[in-house]
Amino acid sequence: MNFDRFPLDPRVRAGVDAAGYTTPTPIQAKALTDALAGRDVLGLAQTGTGKTAAFALPLLDRLVHGPRGHVRALVVAPTRELAEQIHDEIKKLGARTNLRSATVYGGVSKGPQERALKGRAEIIVACPGRLLDHLTSGVGSLARVEVLVLDEADHMFDMGFLPDLRRIVKAVPKEAQRLLFSATMPKEVRHLVEDMLTDPLRVEIAHSAPASTIEHALYPVHADRKQDLLEHLLDRSEVRSALVFTRTKQRAKRLAQRLDRKGYQVAEIQGNLSQSRRQQSLEGFKSGKYDVLVATDIAARGIDVTRVSHVINFDVPDTVDAYTHRIGRTGRAERSGDAVTLVTTEDLRQVRAIERTLSM
Numbered sequence: 001m002n003f004d005r006f007p008l009d010p011r012v013r014a015g016v017d018a019a020g021y022t023t024p025t026p027i028q029a030k031a032l033t034d035a036l037a038g039r040d041v042l043g044l045a046q047t048g049t050g051k052t053a054a055f056a057l058p059l060l061d062r063l064v065h066g067p068r069g070h071v072r073a074l075v076v077a078p079t080r081e082l083a084e085q086i087h088d089e090i091k092k093l094g095a096r097t098n099l100r101s102a103t104v105y106g107g108v109s110k111g112p113q114e115r116a117l118k119g120r121a122e123i124i125v126a127c128p129g130r131l132l133d134h135l136t137s138g139v140g141s142l143a144r145v146e147v148l149v150l151d152e153a154d155h156m157f158d159m160g161f162l163p164d165l166r167r168i169v170k171a172v173p174k175e176a177q178r179l180l181f182s183a184t185m186p187k188e189v190r191h192l193v194e195d196m197l198t199d200p201l202r203v204e205i206a207h208s209a210p211a212s213t214i215e216h217a218l219y220p221v222h223a224d225r226k227q228d229l230l231e232h233l234l235d236r237s238e239v240r241s242a243l244v245f246t247r248t249k250q251r252a253k254r255l256a257q258r259l260d261r262k263g264y265q266v267a268e269i270q271g272n273l274s275q276s277r278r279q280q281s282l283e284g285f286k287s288g289k290y291d292v293l294v295a296t297d298i299a300a301r302g303i304d305v306t307r308v309s310h311v312i313n314f315d316v317p318d319t320v321d322a323y324t325h326r327i328g329r330t331g332r333a334e335r336s337g338d339a340v341t342l343v344t345t346e347d348l349r350q351v352r353a354i355e356r357t358l359s360m
C-alpha cells in the first residue's frame with residue numbers, strides 16, 4: 001500500500017515524498033481517508049506509530065485551500081519538546097504549501113508568539129498553559145480555527161491540563177474538525193472525548209505491541225551496582241546511542257554527572273533544566289554529539305529520536321504505560337532495537353505487572 005490511495009493535494013503529497021514516507025503506518029492507513037474527508041478522529045496508539053503525520057496531513061490538506069493570515073489550525077501537545085517535534089514534522093510535510101507554523105509554549109519570550117497568534121501563522125502548535133496566557137490577555141483568537149488536534153491527551157491529563165484543555169476546546173468553533181490522540185484511554189480522557197468529538201472514527205492500534213522488533217532484557221542487579229552495570233552495558237559495541245531513564249529529576253542529574261566524569265558523551269533532559277538546555281541536549285543527541293541521553297519520563301515522553309539503538313531503564317518505570325512509552329523510543333518505525341531494564345529485588349513486583357500486561 002502507498003500514499004496514492006489518499007486524495008492528497010499535490011502540494012501536500014510532495015511533502016510526503018520529501019519526508020521519504022512510502023508506506024502509510026497502520027494508524028495512517030486507517031485514519032487518513034476519513035480525516036481527509038473532515039471527520040473527527042479518535043486515535044489510540046502507542047508512541048512511534050506515526051500519529052503525527054496521521055493528523056498533520058489532513059490538517060495541511062484542509063488548510064492548503066483557503067485564506068492565509070490568521071490562525072486556522074491548533075495543535076495542543078503536553079511538552080515543549082513535543083510541540084517542537086510536531087512543528088518540525090508539519091514544516092517538513094508542509095514545505096510546499098506555504099502555510100506557516102509556529103510554536104507557543106512557556107519559558108521563552110512572548111513577542112514572536114504574539115505575532116504568530118495575530119496572524120503571522122496559520123498553524124499554531126502549543127502547550128496549554130502559555131496558549132491560555134495569551135488568550136486571556138487578549139492576544140490572538142481561536143474563533144476561526146478549522147482543525148483542532150489534541151496530541152497525547154492522556155499525558156496532558158496526567159500533567160493536570162484537563163481544565164485548560166476544556167477552556168481551549170470551548171474557544172474553538174463547534175464546526176471545527178477535531179482529532180484526538182492518546183496512547184491510553186483513562187476515564188478523564190473518555191469524558192473529554194465525549195464532550196469534544198462528534199461521531200468520531202475510532203482507530204485503535206493494539207496496545208500489546210511495543211514494536212515487535214524490540215528485544216527486551218531484564219538484568220537483576222543490586223541497587224548499588226547499577227552504575228557499574230550501566231557502564232558495562234554502554235561499553236558494548238552494539239550500543240551506539242542509548243536513552244537512559246531514571247525515576248526522578250535528581251537521579252537523572254546525578255547519573256549524567258557521574259557518566260560525564262567517566263568520560264561518556266552524555267547529556268540530560270529533565271524538568272529542572274531550562275528550555276534552551278533541554279533543547280541543546282535533544283539536538284546534541286539527535287546529531288550524534290552525545291551518545292547517551294539521561295532522561296525522566298515526563299521530559300522524554302513522545303520524543304522521537306530515530307537514532308536510539310538502546311533504551312535502558314536504569315530505574316524501573318512506575319507504570320506499564322511508562323514502560324511502553326520509554327521503549328517506544330527504540331525500534332521506531334520498525335527498526336530493531338533493544339530495551340534493557342535493571343531490576344533490583346524491590347522492583348520484582350512491578351516488573352511482573354509489566355510482563356503480565358504486555359504478555360512478554
Ligand code: ADP
Binds near residue numbers: 048
Ligand atoms: P507517534 O506520534 O505515534 O509517537 P511519530 O509521528 O513521532 O509517532 O512517528 C514516529 C517516527 O516514524 C518518526 O520518525 C516519523 O518520521 C516516522 N514515520 C511516520 N510515518 C511514517 C511512514 N509512513 N513511513 C516511514 N516513517 C514514518
Ligand code: MG
Binds near residue numbers: 047048052151302
Ligand atoms: Mg506523537
